[in-house]
Amino acid sequence: MNTAFPLTRDLVLIGGGHAHALVLKMWAMKPLAGARLTVINPAPSAPYSGMLPGFVAGHYTSDELYIDLIRIARAAGARIILGKAAHIDRAKKQVIVPDRAPIGYDVCSIDIGITSGMPELEGFTEHAVPAKPLDDFARIWEGFCQETGPAQVAVLGAGVAGAEVAMAAAHRLQHLGRAADVTLIDRSKALSRLGTQARSKVLKSLNELNVTLLEHANVLRVEADQVVVADRDPIPAKMTLGAAGTRAYEWLSNIGLAMEQGYIKVLPSLQSETDSDIFAVGDCAHLTHAPRPKAGVFAVREAPILFHNLRAALSGGAMQNYHPQSDYLKLVSLGGKIALAEKLGVAISGGAMWRWKDQIDRKFMDQFDALKPMGALELPEEFASGVEAHAGPICAGCGSKVGRGALARSALHQTGAQRDDVVTLKGDDAALLQMGDVKQVLSTDHLRAFTDDPVLMTRIAAVHALGDIWSMGAKPQSAMVSLILPRMSTALQERTLDEIMHTASDVMGEAGAQIIGGHTSMGAEFTIGFSVTGLASDTPITLGGAQVGDVLVLTKPIGTGVLLAAEMQIKARGADVAAAYASMARGVAIDALSLSTAQAMTDVTGFGLAGHLANICRASGVGAELNVRDVPLLNGALAMSETGVQSSLYPDNLSDALTMMNAPQTARGRLMLDPQTAGGLLAALSQADAKVAIATMKERGIDAIQIGKIVDGPVALNLIE
Template sequence: MMSLPLTKDLVLIGGGHAHALVLRMWGMSPLPGARVTLVNPGPTAPYSGMLPGFVAGHYSRDDLDIDLVRLARFAGARVILGAVDGIDLDARQIHLPDRPPVGFDVASVDIGITSAMPDLPGFADHAVPAKPLGPFAQRWAAFRDGTGPASVAVIGSGVAGAELAAAMAHALRDRSRDAQVHLVDRSTALAALRPRAARRLRRALAAQGVTLHENTPVAGVTPEGLRLENGDIIAAHFVTGAAGAWPAPWLAQSGLATQDGFIAVAPTLQSSDPGIFAAGDCAHMTRTPRPKAGVFAVRQAPVLFENLRRRLAEDGALRSYHPQKDYLKLISLGEKSALADRFGLAPSGSLMWRWKDRIDRKFMRKLADLPEMAPPPLPVPRAAGTSDALGDKPMCGGCGAKVGRAALGAALSRLPAPVRADVTPLPGDDAALLLTGGARQVMTTDHLRAFTADPVLMARITAVHALGDIWAMGAQPQAATASITLPRMSEALAERSLSEILIAAGEILRGAGAEIVGGHSSMGDELTIGFTLTGLCDRAPITLSRAREGDDLILTRPIGSGVIMAAEMQGRARGADVAQALASMSRPQGDAAKLLRDAHAMTDVTGFGLAGHLHGILTASGVGARLVLDAVPLLAGAEALAAQGVRSTLYPQNLAAIPGLAPDSPRAELLCDPQTAGGLLAAIPDGATKVRQLRSLGHDAAVIGCIAGDWPGHIEIV
């Protein structure tokens, strides 16, 4: 079936509950022609309903987190990891630090709230707001798992504060018998609950040992705890705030109509700008105001999904969201017990906990157990061998979708030898040496098909990947031309995409000392980005052929990106591991290359994997190597995925290209994992000193073995 050109940009700002559900629904019923982008500070979003259970120790952090990277892959959306700090309504652009603006036609905001208390002296320095949930969960886990005396103060005695206090008291019993938890409020506690539910919650707090301080204004937070307005001190090692809700500051500067800083929305969830919607706690429903509660975000999702589609298609009237007047509150009581509040009833106990646990886990399973969407059927009739060529899994992008070494070598062997005296091919290297007016110049080219839908991140990774050949030869990057193929899209989207790509790549290349001097663009089936680069050598280039007996082998960054990106394409990788791999690939290595300029031999580890590129050095130098398997740094999650049988499509060719190599463990198999923008591999004396210097610059470098023996190409794994 013919795919339609992209003509509209939908940007979802924030990974809140409504947007998570919209992504799931979008994956099941996408709107052809619309490009979807999710912008969120991190790869996961915590589910608020399970936070008290996490605080109490009943759930792990993985139980708590919604994996936005997997959801976005399912929805066919690109993910941008970053915190929005502004929006330009006239230019239709969303602003983030450290990247070009993101253009949009339709946008939606679901960024939640913060419970920080900007007007309370000392809170920013000595307390942890309960929202956003992610940073709070991390800080609490570190405190809970500590040792010694423990005292906690929770500011705000609404339902959220009471749940946190009860959960903290339960969790800290394992740390200290003398643990103290204080729940402090300037007014009457639990005023939002019906009297029966409030009485039962008070009894539960007392049973957990929580000290309740009502009508007790707080004057400030100090390193010792809370300073009250009457001059008393409540000692606390950990202070959090759950009183009230504050919107993100940039919303008030957005030009959108707001109510107390929250985006004012109509029943259609549209803001004052008809192309911008909002949902969840960051939105204020002007006609039917409701408290800040996750239940409303969840129920807004179907209406938001339908209205975003209709707005993008410019087709039909929008639906209205009608919130319920009363809703079920299931309140955690610290232990595996909960209190229900609805219709004036307030049952409590373990049965209520099991009910709440079942509801919460069902919600999380909905966002984790994504349905497998059937691929379009193959045409009939078709040429023989088509199914075999397609394979049983998608073609990996993490290895640049490279052709295998055998096919590439056979094709290159048919080229005639160069006849120009000023062009010197370097056998085994990916660059050539040119003599231009007496100056030594190296030239290389590299391109990648997109394995992440964010063009900015893809441009950065491709630039780092292409620069690897220049850095590995000890050259100084000089000039670059770009070759970009965009998927079919409108002129407006093409301009947005090209601007993002060129700005992002230009920053990486200029930071390395090179300039983009031109290039070529076209449209095709998918995004591909490539660069042809030149570099200047002030001395003989570093090649593959001068490694010496006794040299240490240094690797400047972890391996495993091929397995992780292959798993990501199959929906099997953890979003946090994918984010770490992408961050590793997009980090330049010019500073590392400068430290390694006295290497005897060096290469960059890319499509042929660590073992393949090491084999290239050994063969060219006529030596062997001893590789210490446990010393090879790995990206988080890579070994576990390899143990599950995940492989890049290039893995079999990489393994077959190295005679005698027989990996006997998942870790050993990763030696043949194809890398994108991988580390520099150097044969160099005194590797330990170089590694210390590299680590001081932030590189996760390691000595992984040494040059040993004169058996060309032989790799001994120990």
């Protein structure tokens, strides 16, 4: 997020449709000072509809099909919220997303597409897959293609979309060597919106691919393995796809806007007829001045007008009007690498048309790959010695920590005079306060934000801080919040604080702790931290109890540091980043409970897995062997490490580690020094206790794993690669 100017207005984009994706790209090139941009979408990526038939046919991979919203949001300086909007409270100007605080807006735009679900058809919801939303359909189809044996597919709806899907499915299954039986079913005449020439060519392609066409068929119900049709034998179907009956999402009808058969009625400016602060584009909108069929071409053409008008609405500028073309080029995939082009009643088909369509689609997608990464600071002509070595971008999360070496040599390392009620555990995860029989642990953590979603960042920061309490076998008791917000107006401060405090209270409450206060201020960027206390009923688990022969157990995969660094540089896949977010947001209370018999334990954070294991070795006076290939990695982490991406804290972690181990020689080995944010727990247990703990966590859905062992000899760490 660009915080060079105070933030005063909130623009919220609901949905990652084609128009919104293009608006994000244009915003990256020309942001509006003072505007905070937010995009809400259920997934980190959005499929491009133009490539869907090619994806179904096997011509495109899933990576080629999807627009990576996390990467575009980073380039645009936008915060991305991974969730599904369920309502808009226009009176309070809030977007409601389940399981999080409401999201305030000044201007809102909706681009969520449509659905082809048919809940009124008996059995459809339980046994069929709607072609829209495309994201779910693409995922389920890919899984179906991994199966073996005969493939029976029924496609409901013989419009252009249904015919494309049926032909693509037949082509893909046949090329996989599976006996394919594809049936295309419609209640009326098939392909009725195509001209005579085009319809004839598509019908010919269906026949060549052995797709059975049933017209004027009355479907009675969908069952698990067949489609029941009136006056006909049941149609065998291991997969039933719905491509008919496209409709708007029901929640749109409950926000009090003027609607046309469930679609939002918009003016030429793309603003709602009812509310000038709400815009709608793409298939979910109805152009009252120029109604058009639902087609992606209109969403793409709307994007420049939407971009201009959203900026105008935020800054008081003049609106522009969108005038859709009366006719448009229709490009229809015909299964294989052939396509049909139709305009003004003239239709041409063949391989040249496929290459033309492929070129258009790839050009559209390529524009989202040419995104500008965050670069190093431009140095002036003269600068002090040493500046060049530290001028690169600073990572966020635990990647922005001060290195262990500097901490060990600083005044922070000095504990001062020992008091009777304070037990100093030098270098441990938390301080121990003893008041009579009461043992209280105390720790503090503060993170530089790596996402501008305050809810996600707050949840991760809270889990990160609680890790110190859980790792010592204590029960969380209380927490105080420490918060720095970027410069923003009073209204935006209130909105942001509501999101943060709702989340902080929820996370701490779930852990058994209570928020008892805190401190807020404004500064250059968003940072958040917590000071937490916990109560230990028995002797706390420390770093210093590991015994020779103990095995090492890890409860979360690693790789957050390299993935967050790659995300800042717009190199990581959005899906991998989203998975890393989910891992960081998962608490480790159950892990800690399962590891209550640990001899020594720590949470894996800024010093990396090897660095925190080294702390156990130092405190316990033992050595350790770490089996690098047994350590679970987050998706995408190894690929990023192999390309040379590293967190800005990595050099400090390496420098400290070299006092106890040899430098890692591989990309996987380097990840052992990758700084983690809200990482899992690392515990040393007896072999018997480790076996029980791993089994217990597996029953609870936690994939804990044994990654090494404690050994006799010098205090050293051996990476076995």
